[in-house]
Amino acid sequence: MTFALRLRKVYGLLILAAILVASFASETAMAASGHEPVQEWELDFSGTGIKIFEIYETDQGYTIIGTKNKQQAFLARLNAEGSVMWEKTLDLRTSDGNQVVVTAADYTRDGEYLLGGTVPGYDSYYYIARTDADGIILWEKEEFSRDYVEFNEIRETFDQGIIYSYNSGQSTAYMVKLDATGDYQWKNELTMTKYDPNVSIESVRPAADGGYIAGAFRSGSYMLWKLSASGQSEWINYYGDGIGWAVPAPNNGYAIVNYDRWLNQSVLIIGQFNGQQLTKELGMNGTARSIESALAGGYLIGLSNAVIACDAQGNVKWSKPASLLTKALPTHDGGAVYIASYEKVVKLTGSSGL
Incomplete structure (x- = not known):
């Protein structure tokens, strides 16, 4: 050599x-x-008949919302270590005695619960209830529809009112605004067209300008619908394919997680209402399940197969595999908590800088 x-x-x-x-x-x-958090604890409801679809952080831990035995509404409070401190089931019924199945919920700034659901079947009802912190019903509201009804989302508004979305059949989707006592304020709708035969409003969020953004699907495409504070349509734009979720962003903008078939992976889209837009690849192709604003800026994204934390510019800070994830939420300690397979609640350590 x-x-x-x-x-x-x-x-x-x-x-x-x-x-x-x-x-x-x-x-x-x-x-x-701490850029790669580890599991801190897990709460497993497998075999109990309980299905969890929402989780929120409280001043003492967490509250979870779901159903029990596919019919009753289920509410529970967890401490910071994931132990159940209080739980309650509600048998919700319409005025004529029909069983209501809850499919959407929110936890308000005052510690109350908003519940939305339907009576399954044709010639159906959708139903809304507001409860106090102990799960005692403060008021109920129901509306009849001569079609199959799907209740998709319910959220508290900045004025302590309620905004929600539901579908009536496959041809029409509605957004409705109520005041804090449940009185009707306005309604707007998306309808099918010749080229868009199916429509569904899946998510609704109050926007920083006092209006609202709604994430919807129409004929396999994801669309964002912007409405004013009085419910007037301002614009509709399309963003990629399939399932997506949106959240308001700083500076009067929005952030969307969904799938880009050209890139063959999930993406984070950060945009402004003036049309500026940035797309960031997430390096995975799981189905979008949730997106939430992180307390320190940036976003926590839930895909069906991972939890992903991004900074305010959309750069991936860390990602962690998660099987059958349905929702992820950033926590005040800088960590995250997520729901898996509608039966498990998993807490990730609070050292990830979220």
Whole structure:
């Protein structure tokens, strides 16, 4: 072997060693800074008949909302360690005695619960109830529809009122605004067209300007619908394919997580109402399940197969595999909590800088 060849070989080994040392140092730094959270605790409801579809953080821990035995509404409070401190089931019925199945819920700033659901079947009802912190019903509201009804989303508004969405059949989707006592204020609708035969409003959120954004599906495409505070349509834009979720963003904007079939992966779209838009690849192709604004800025994204934290510019800070995830939520300690398979609640450590 010539001297020059030996020298190149030694030089190559030195470069490889430097790369390995840098990689190890980087991984050590990431672990030290908490950029890859680990599981702190898990609460498993398997075999109990309880299905969880919402979770919110409280001043003492968490509250979860779902159903029991596919009919009764289920409410529970957890402490910070994930132990059940209080639980309650509600047998919700319309004025003529029909059983209501809850499919949407919200936890208000005052610690109350908003519940929305339907009486399954044709010639049906949708139903809304507001309860106090102990699950005692304060008021109920129901409306009849001569079609199959799906109740999709319910949220408290900035004026302590309620905004919600539901479908009547496959051809029409509605957004409705109530005041804090349940009195009707306005309604707006999306209808099918010749080229868009199916429509569904899946998510509704109050926007920073006092209006609302609604995430909807129409003929396999994801669309964002912007409404004014009085319920007037302002604009509709399409963003990618299939299932997506949206959340208001700073500076009068929005953030969307959904799937881009051209990139063959899930993406985060950060946009402004003036039309500016940034798309960031997430490096995974799971189905979008949720997106929430993180307390320190940025976003926590739930895919069917992962929890992903992004900064305010959409760059991935960390990702963690999660099987059958249905919703993820950032927590005040800088960690996250998520629901898996509608039966498990999993808490990730609070050192991830969210």
